[in-house]
Amino acid sequence: xxxxxxxxxCGRGRSLTRFANLFDQEYDFVCLINEFNQFIREDxxxxxxxxxxxxxxxxxxQVNIEGGGVDSFLLESLDVKEITMARLAYNGSxxxxxxxxxxxxxxxxxxxxxxxxxxxEPYMHHIKNSLGIAILNMIIDKKCAKIxxxxxxxxxxxxxxxxxxxxxxxxxxxxxxDRLKKGxxxxxxxxxxxxFNIYTCSSYENNSDxxxxxxxx
Numbered sequence: 594x595x596x597x598x599x600x601x602x603c604g605r606g607r608s609l610t611r612f613a614n615l616f617d618q619e620y621d622f623v624c625l626i627n628e629f630n631q632f633i634r635e636d637x638x639x640x641x642x643x644x645x646x647x648x649x650x651x652x653x654x655q656v657n658i659e660g661g662g663v664d665s666f667l668l669e670s671l672d673v674k675e676i677t678m679a680r681l682a683y684n685g686s687x688x689x690x691x692x693x694x695x696x697x698x699x700x701x702x703x704x705x706x707x708x709x710x711x712x713x714e715p716y717m718h719h720i721k722n723s724l725g726i727a728i729l730n731m732i733i734d735k736k737c738a739k740i741x742x743x744x745x746x747x748x749x750x751x752x753x754x755x756x757x758x759x760x761x762x763x764x765x766x767x768x769x770x771d772r773l774k775k776g777x778x779x780x781x782x783x784x785x786x787x788x789f790n791i792y793t794c795s796s797y798e799n800n801s802d803x804x805x806x807x808x809x810x
Contacts, residue, residue: 597621597738598621598622598735598736598737598738598739599619599620599621599622599737599738599739599740599741600620600621600622600623600624600731600735600737600739600740600741601615601618601620601622601623601624601646601650601740601741601742601743602623602624602626602724602727602728602731602740602741602742602743602744602745603623603624603625603626603629603643603743603744604626604627604724604742604743604744604745604746605626605627605628605629605632605744605752605753605756606744606745606746606747606748606750606751606752606753606793606794606795607744607746607750607751607752607753607794607809608743608744608745608746608750608792608793608794608795608809609632609639609743609744609753610753610809611743611744611792611807611809612638612639612642612643612743613638613642615642615741615743616642616645618741619649619650620646620649620650620741621650621651621735621737622650622651622652622653622731622735622737623643623646623647623650623651623652623653624652624653624654624655624727624730624731625643625652625653625654625655625662626655626679626723626724626727626744627655627656627657627661627662627723628661628662628756629643629654629662629667630662630663630664630666630667631662631754631756632753632754632756633666633667633670633671634666635754636753636754640670643670643671644670644671644672647671647672647673647674648672651674651675651735652671652672652673652674652675653673653674653675653676653677653730654667654673654675654676654677655676655677655678655679655723655726655727655730656676656677656678656679656706657678657679657723658678658679658680658694659694660678660694660695660698660699660706663676663699663702663704664702665702668702668704673704675707676699676704676705676706676707677706677707677708677709677730678694678706678707678708678709679709679723679726679727680708680709680726681717681720681721681722681723681726694706709726710730710733710734712733712734713726713729713730713733713734716729716733716780716783717729719776719779719780719783720776721772721773721775721776722773722776724742724745724773724777725776725777725780728740728742728777728780729780732784732787737787738786738787738788739787739788739790740787740788740789740790741790741792742789742790742791742792742793743792745791745793745795746793746794746795747770747773747774747793747795747797748761748764748765748769748770748773749765749770749794749795749796750794750795770795774797777791777797777799778799781799781801781803781804782801784803785801785802785803786803787803788803788804788805789803789804789805790805790807791804791805791806791807792807792809793806793807793808793809794808794809794810
């Protein structure tokens, strides 16, 4: 794994505001998790930040099985190199993955949806949400040795620009928060040679030598 590879993962939590302090940081890869098309419509500084990064970095837009967030505005505004789908395994089911989405919804946009690489499979039983898949993609597929994470608050803080989904009451329960944190703990443990910088508004703690928590108010 090359020490020169550095990645930035952008989630949808309130700590995404940290992007304003990262303009001078250089990344080889940037990954946006789920819907960012509305964010860049409403926040011009974020649009400028991601436009600049997409011109210098390999930008991935990761969608979930609903496939939301990709539209002509996003594609015209940013130099999106790859659109990939996160497919979590079912719990307690014989089905290996959640169903594929209908990829024809992307046809009219003239883009190709990349499936989740098979190389992630040995680690998928540790994954609890889309953030974990983005981390695995950065490590396994993109060979990053340093990963900055912003916008991941484990549902302890509001979404960026207060864009809460209809499932907020369910996903913001403490048992869900704790489950997601344990999933990230496991990935940090499995990959001790990868340096994680996590900017978060949450109470998440990790004392591993390869993980640094930067608290965002």
